[in-house]
Amino acid sequence: MRLAIVGAGAVGRSVADLAGGYGHTVTALADSGSAAVDADGIDVAAALERKREDGQVGTAAPEDALDGEYDALVEATPTTLGDAQPGFGHVRTALERDRHVVLANKGPVAERYDEVRELEAESAGGVRFEAAVGGAIPVLSTVEDFGPNNIVAARGVLNGTANFVLTRMAAEGLDYEHVLAEAQDMGVAEADPSFDVEGTDAALKCVILANVLAQGERTYRLEDAEVEGITDVPGSALELAHEDGRTVRLVGEVSGDGVRVGPRLVSEHGDLAVGGTTNIVQLETDHAGRLNLSGRGAGGPETATAVLSDVGRLPEL
Known part of the structure; x- marks a missing residue:
């Protein structure tokens, strides 16, 4: 399949780098200020090298990527809230051209899910967004296989940065500020970590999952979540929890009561007590009990595998 990749951060670059191994051709790669475009397939290695050396992937304009020849648009620009632009506009452009869309960007399906589905209904193209929920973890494909009607609730640890901080606080008896600084030095946390540590990232993922499970009966947005x-969270809370055989994790919950994200006490030896940057999602099913899906919830190559798995599920146009 021919791919146009918009967004040349860690995920977009990884998708471009790995696409050939999955049997796909990258016909466009765009960053915020430039694009490399070739209907027969761009030189991915050259584009990525140019990005490393010059800060741009090519000499064409970014919008040329959307206007070029492709079967599926991979939308990997940074997540934005509210109007979810420019990601939503990219989705609209591709679907109006009857092209498929695969999202790593959470914004369009967290903030404008109903509009994305309406555009999809009028297009020959389809929309998939596995990477927007659990990185490499196949959460949405599992829901799809079981059928959303058969999933009654979901919960999980869905942010690696927050989980790393809580894990280190508990293991070393350190306070939040100390561990956060350590995480930033290691590259686990961003210079501005608010999106992760304030629960926004986990909430967006839960909102997307809630939208899928609701099947159009209602639409959730970030503003609908309790976050x-x-x-x-003080270090003393983790110490007290440990004395009782428990620990604290940032847990997202999706149920008939809505979407909630916040610190929760969990058993130290329970499934939700994953360590470091590991993520886990638990799906409560009607007939198969609880399913635990765990793995790497972030990272360029990891998330790219989810994107490319979605591409592989798309029908030929």
Whole structure:
């Protein structure tokens, strides 16, 4: 399949780098200020090298990627809230051209899910977004296989940065600020970590999952979620929890009551007590009990595998 990749951060670059191994051809790669475009397939290695050396992937304009020849648009620009632009506009452009869309960007399906589905209904193209929920973890494909009607609730640890911080606080008896600084030095946390530690990232993932499970009966947005982060979790709370055989994790919950994200006490030896940057999602099913899906919830190559798995599920146009 011919891919146009918009967004040349860690995920977009990884998709471009790995696409050939999955049997796909990259016909466009765009960053915020440039694009490499070739209907017969761009030189991915050269584009990525140019990005490393010059900060741009090519000499064409970014919009040329959307206007070029491709079967599926991979939308990997940074997640934005509210109007979810420019990602939503890219989705609209591709679907109006009867092209498929695969999203790593959470914004369009967290903030404008109903509009994305309406555009999809009027297009020959389809929309998939596995990578927007659990990185490499096949959450949405599992829901699809079981059928959303058969999933009654979901919960999980869905942010690696927050989980790393809580894991280190518990293991070393350190306070939040100390561990956060350590995480930033290691590259686990961003210079501005608020999106992760305030619970926004986990909430967006839960909102997307809630939208899928609702099957159009209602639409959720970030503003509908109850969200509390980990910034106010003291080290003493983790020490007290340990004395009782428990620990604290930032847990997202999706149920008939809505979407909630916040610090929760969990058993130290329970499934939700994953360590470091590992993520886990638990799906409660009607007839198969609880399913635990765990793995790497972030990272360029990891998330790219989810994107390319989605591409592989798309029908030929």
